[in-house]
Amino acid sequence: MDNEAEQPPPYIHIDTNDFAYRKHRKQKEEDINICVCKYNPDNPDSACGDQCLNLLTSTECTPGYCPCGDYCKNQRFQKCQYAKTRLFKTEGRGWGLLADENIKAGQFVIEYCGEVISWREAKRRSHAYESEGIKDAYIIYLNANESIDATRKGSLARFINHSCQPNCETRKWNVLGEIRVGIFAKQDIPIGAELSYNYNFEWYGGVIVKCLCGAVTCSGFLGAKSRGFQEATYLWEDDDDRFSVENVPLYDSDDDEPMSLSEVMGLPNESDTVAGSSNWTSPVSESEVLESVEPLDSIPMESEFISNGKRDNGTCSGPYASQKNLSQSTMRTNVRGRKPKTQASKQLNASLIAERLASKEAQEEILACEETSKEAASRLSSVYNEIRPAIEEHERDNQDSVSTSLAEKWIQASCLKYKADFDLYSTIIRNVALAPKQARQKQEETASLENGLKYLEN
Numbered sequence: 001m002d003n004e005a006e007q008p009p010p011y012i013h014i015d016t017n018d019f020a021y022r023k024h025r026k027q028k029e030e031d032i033n034i035c036v037c038k039y040n041p042d043n044p045d046s047a048c049g050d051q052c053l054n055l056l057t058s059t060e061c062t063p064g065y066c067p068c069g070d071y072c073k074n075q076r077f078q079k080c081q082y083a084k085t086r087l088f089k090t091e092g093r094g095w096g097l098l099a100d101e102n103i104k105a106g107q108f109v110i111e112y113c114g115e116v117i118s119w120r121e122a123k124r125r126s127h128a129y130e131s132e133g134i135k136d137a138y139i140i141y142l143n144a145n146e147s148i149d150a151t152r153k154g155s156l157a158r159f160i161n162h163s164c165q166p167n168c169e170t171r172k173w174n175v176l177g178e179i180r181v182g183i184f185a186k187q188d189i190p191i192g193a194e195l196s197y198n199y200n201f202e203w204y205g206g207v208i209v210k211c212l213c214g215a216v217t218c219s220g221f222l223g224a225k226s227r228g229f230q231e232a233t234y235l236w237e238d239d240d241d242r243f244s245v246e247n248v249p250l251y252d253s254d255d256d257e258p259m260s261l262s263e264v265m266g267l268p269n270e271s272d273t274v275a276g277s278s279n280w281t282s283p284v285s286e287s288e289v290l291e292s293v294e295p296l297d298s299i300p301m302e303s304e305f306i307s308n309g310k311r312d313n314g315t316c317s318g319p320y321a322s323q324k325n326l327s328q329s330t331m332r333t334n335v336r337g338r339k340p341k342t343q344a345s346k347q348l349n350a351s352l353i354a355e356r357l358a359s360k361e362a363q364e365e366i367l368a369c370e371e372t373s374k375e376a377a378s379r380l381s382s383v384y385n386e387i388r389p390a391i392e393e394h395e396r397d398n399q400d401s402v403s404t405s406l407a408e409k410w411i412q413a414s415c416l417k418y419k420a421d422f423d424l425y426s427t428i429i430r431n432v433a434l435a436p437k438q439a440r441q442k443q444e445e446t447a448s449l450e451n452g453l454k455y456l457e458n
């Protein structure tokens with residue numbers, strides 16, 4: 001270590017994964033892959049070298065079964081055949097790990113060891129660490145169900161920092177029936193160079209951290225494309241203040257800007273209207289729309305836009321806007337000169353739209369479709385609850401996918417939900433578009449009735 005006086009925060013050092021949440025798998029004899037390599041003293045590379053069938057399929061040979069016996073070179077995880085590395089203190093990125101010898105491209109550098117935990121536990125711990133004030137995140141994905149948490153227990157690999165232009169990468173290996181994560185050199189690494197890999201693929205960040213890797217191609221944030229990033233609820237700013245956000249939008253395109261209900265429904269927006277005229281073309285005239293239907297911008301939509309530190313309800317206004325469950329969220333995304341971002345989670349409130357339509361038939365039709373959509377959503381959610389343990393169980397036991405019957409059930413429920421939503425939206429659009437005509441017809445009918453009565457009276 002460079003500076004003996006300074007030490008990284010304490011953790012328990014381990015050289016093999018710790019199974020806190022389930023038992024370590026015992027490799028069954030029938031699952032053992034035996035290669036066809038033969039040790040030749042004149043050619044030591046023949047002992048499970050580049051041509052070893054196990055090596056080529058990222059599987060380590062099983063001791064006692066490998067034809068090369070003690071000469072087998074394909075047991076690097078099991079034998080902890082790591083490259084020489086050294087801890088050092090970085091500028092602004094905490095501790096890091098550097099190469100303490102020249103490392104060759106493709107070389108196994110070190111195993112990422114930690115506690116093997118379920119995805120649920122990973123999520124729980126990530127939030128717990130965040131509230132405990134632990135700023136460095138050490139959880140990475142192992143597979144769809146499990147993660148490795150090196151926060152409390154881990155190998156030196158836990159100190160490898162992220163870079164958008166890394167010299168190492170993670171690879172998954174099958175070691176005696178368990179999946180293990182190794183850090184491998186992507187290129188020749190000279191002694192003294194800092195080791196790094198891209199967190200994008202495996203990281204369960206918890207918090208969003210501004211990347212200080214310094215690469216020209218830097219993506220701005222750590223693990224910006226990882227699933228953890230997308231689930232994250234915090235933005236970590238320069239001054240270490242944290243600002244809660246609902247979700248962080250990933251792209252800058254204008255397409256991401258929040259849409260008002262008018263836009264969703266294809267109706268004119270205030271900004272589209274210049275001096276009272278609109279560029280929007282409708283099957284009915286604007287005056288017809290306005291005379292029979294309340295301005296649609298006043299129809300509530302359960303969306304919340306957070307922009308540049310201020311809450312912004314988009315074009316949603318009126319009495320309903322304040323009814324929303326507004327969490328105290330603030331977001332400052334104007335980092336690196338980017339445009340402030342807005343994020344909307346839209347959910348159409350069909351009942352409230354129906355309420356505003358004059359026709360009783362239209363109201364009933366929309367409400368019936370909304371009911372069907374709710375039923376489909378609840379069915380889908382119960383199939384999900386049914387399917388989740390099955391996925392976990394299957395993956396844990398034999399890494400198979402779920403049974404075909406369960407998958408079919410899931411697809412069917414998803415399709416029904418899509419259909420129900422489609423029916424609901426198309427019903428709303430049709431009825432909203434027809435509403436002015438119906439109202440006008442009603443007005444005409446009333447007027448002719450009144451005229452008739454007047455005529456009779458006279």
Ligand SMILES: C[S@@+](CC[C@H](N)C(=O)[O-])C[C@H]1O[C@@H](n2cnc3c(N)ncnc32)[C@H](O)[C@@H]1O
Nearest residue numbers: 093094095136137158159160161162211212213
């Ligand atoms: C797995 S740890 C790496 C070791 C860590 N530096 C330490 O001192 O323990 C991941 C954490 O290191 C920091 N980190 C890693 N790479 C970084 C980078 N490129 N820019 C900023 N912080 C980084 C972040 O705090 C991140 O949560």
